[in-house]
Amino acid sequence: MGWGEIKAHKMRSFLSFFGITIGIASVLMTIAILQGFSKNMKEGMALSGPGRLEVTKKWTETKSRKGVSQGLTSQDALSLEKVMPELQVVIPKARSFRKNIIFKDIRAESNIVGVVPEAQTRDWVYDLRGRFFTAGDMQFFKRVCVLIKKGEPGQKNIWRKFWKRKDPFEQLYAKYDPLGQSIRIQDNLFTIIGIAQEPPEDEDPRFFHRSYGNEMVWVPLTTFQKYIQNSNKIDEIIVDTGDPETTAYYEDRLKRFFLLRHRGEEDFDIQNYSQLMSGWMKQVRNFRMVFLLIAIISLIAGGIGIMNVSLATVYSRIKEIGIRKAVGATRLDILVQFVLESTVLSVAGGLVGVALGIGGAFLLPSFSDRFEIVISPLSVLLCISISIGVGMIFSIYPAYQAAKLDPVEALRYE
């Protein structure tokens, strides 16, 4: 019976549920984005290590600088391993910028990174051909290197069609297979022992620590210090306590440890990633609240649409209500009928909204590489129950207006 009424007034019915459709679609899309974001972040965190702390050198000169500290060095890292053997990893890294590289006829510029073999245990997303560095490479200052082959830009990203990043190594890989060959870095010849292929950009699970744009060559840290940097300085030390609960404690301990070694000079920063992470998560939760508020507002708007149309429907069906009452319908019968009709419309609107939301959510990643979308059955279920709820709540007033009509007057109404 309600269905006939809906079919008889297609435009009116469409208008009444359209507000719900828009509301539900935006709710679903926002949930999908937020869930995708959380998922990315958690995966990135798992890849970084659960109890990650990062000690980095201060890049800017500070006023308190007294010149008594020699900065972060390899010795700091070695000493840290001895003092706190319970740490899961201690990975020092050093970086040097814009070094000249020559491979056969190809010249390029790249940042060079000195790493230790343990670097393979954190943030490792590469598909390695050849081999990585060993303790032997470190010990004997071997002039070997691993090239990083950049990941393909995301296929989904439509902007990429207009803007393509220039990769100085692209020609090299296009023309040669460099594995096992020699490459010249500044004045020294290195042997390429491995090629680490990055995943395509849109599938890169790293959330933090995506490599710097022009970081194409890794060499063993010791080799780096001897041939490229000419000092035992390092830029950062990555530490993993193995447990996010202990990071605050170790953050404090590390600070005291380095202050002591640097003669009271605080020329380093300590990043606590589980804290950073929980900060991010808090942001996401805050954002969720804001979004919830917006969703509620948009659904109220949709609900008012339903209410409006339902009221109009009631006024155009006064006679029908009189007839139904004359043949025995109680107030409750009429109330239920009108609420049900609106709920059917609202659920229809909700279902269209779910479809639009899912469609929209799958379209979104095409605007960026780093856009993961998670549509859980739970969020779809939530959207459908919201549309049921909105339909019911906002049709109660019009339905009540219908139910309380006086049968005699309703029958007389023309």
Next chain:
Amino acid sequence: MILCKNLTKIYRDGGSGSEYVALDDVSFSIEKGGFVAVVGPSGCGKSTLLHILGCLDRPTQGSYQLSGQEVSHLSEKDLAQVRGRKIGFVFQAFHLLPRSSALHNVALPMIYSNVLKSQRIQKAQILLQEVGLEGKMKNTPLQLSGGERQRVAIARALANDPEVLLADEPTGNLDSKTGQEILSLFQKLSQTGKTILLVTHDREIAKAAGGLIQMKDGKIV
């Protein structure tokens, strides 16, 4: 069957406070199976009487017993049930649902008396056959003639086997020949034991009924 004592209906205008007495101390009774016509000029209170007898409205004062049950001060919900199960209405303007088929219109009252759907349809088919519309069950009221519409309305009034049929100018919108047919249908129903009260201003039609109640200015004269 129907026993009314001192029925009074007063309409009050909320704004001016003026009163209008639509029914003034009306008492009468109708036996089971009786066929009574109510006649009188327009505004004499016959429609008001019909609405009160049909439980669509409540008297301001007085008592109304329907098959032994006092109904003048029942709740809204109980009134709705009484009019669904004990009373069948036939209106001058038919009052059918325009988009529903004849079959669904006849089945409508049974929805509210909780009859199962299959039984509703079955019963509606039988009733439509009885009023001679077996070929037009799927037609909507717009596809039926006036006489046919009124037959559908009568079939609908009979859906819950009511004891009382109330008809408000049932022939008023029909030509005299069709009106006569509808009237004989009422006579036939009267013979099967239905109590019928028919409001009209047509003396000829009133003669067809067994009893006559003549009204003027809210009173029986």
